[in-house]
Amino acid sequence: MIIGGGMAGDAAAKAIRCADARGSILLIGSDPEPSVTRPALSKKLWTDPEFGFEKVWLNTTDEISAELVTSDPTTMINLKAHTVDTASGARVGYEKLLLATGGQPHRLDFPDDDRVIYFRTVTDYRKLRELAEKDRHLLVVGSGFIGTELACALLLNDTRVTLAYPEDLVNESVFPRELAQQVTRMFTENGVNLSQGTTIESGSIEDGQLLIGDGMDAEFRVDGVVVGLGISPSTELAQAAGLTVDNGIVVDETLVSSDPEVFAAGDVANHPDRLLGRRRVEHVDNANEMGSRAGANMAGPLEPHTHTPYFYSVLFGTRYAAVGRLDSSLEMVQDWAEDRSRGVVYYLSDAGEVSGVLLWNVEDQTDAARKVIADSQTGALGHEQLTGRIPLGD
The missing domain is CATH 3.30.390.30 (FAD/NAD-linked reductase, C-terminal dimerisation domain)
Structure with a gap:
């Protein structure tokens, strides 16, 4: 059984089937959509006219004869009984369990409105596409990987964009100062309005428009806002079940948690990297490689996960x-x-x-x-x- 319908779960399911041609595989996801190539949601779908939406689907169940359940969040794991309960009332037993639950986006004190998007899923992409029209003004909060990619994507699709972030320069916390200055110029020269030194705190709706502010001087009247402030690992199920949790689900070098029948992979897994020490990584290469190793280990002999992942981004x-x-x-x-x-x-x-x-x-x-x-x-x-x-x- 795999809890989580993302890329780590997809990779694990495929690895399981490679090792076991006949065993049953069940993926349980909370999202309404099947597994997708998540990076495309903030990259190629916006920047490559030849990259059609049909290319985002990973089609796990069709390829490997696995069962996929969507829109049915897991509510409880019983480690002793080897069972999982879901929101629909189902109770399902497992022999081996993988937690690939990913994470939840950090949220702000904004109104519950379809024009406020915490970008993560296919549904979020579709909402943002509907907002991204000529002459509309959208606010992007956060200058991390998602925020910068979406600011580029929206601008390239004829939308007025303001990027709000707390630093003086774009990517100042990760790049050398000269490179951060170069990236900042790249954004301004391409037409992104930068609101530097701005920490967004709250928002409201006035006269049908979103009014977003930092609690001080900055205030934005916009047609929509997309938030990219990172995620928190979804560890609630694991913690309630009694698994060891510390900035993610703690696993050993074979991706086994504190319960010998339960594995974890992807954004949610705190694992020992052979080069960089214990860490938790939120990028696609990590999800794919760790998911594959977890699946192989679930269906066969335990082998260590030795891959140190890379990550990438594209800006203009x-x-x-x-x-x-x-x-x-x-x-x-x-x-x-x-x-x-x-x-x-x-x-x-x-x-x-x-x-x-x-x-x-x-x-x-x-x-x-x-x-x-x-x-x-x-x-x-x-x-x-x-x-x-x-x-x-x-």
């Missing part, structure tokens, strides 16, 4: 990828092409080891980034050897 056609921790408060070694169109940034821990690598417009080098992190931990790579270590390409 500029692609960047990263492995590990990006934190602009860390010491950094920067390696840029002369025109600064592409470069690599190495983030150093207090111990002097590489804890993160940013690849700005540098393609197909995530394996090299992982090797740099590994080599720095063995003493095989000093700081002076970082420049030029990863090719910048042409």
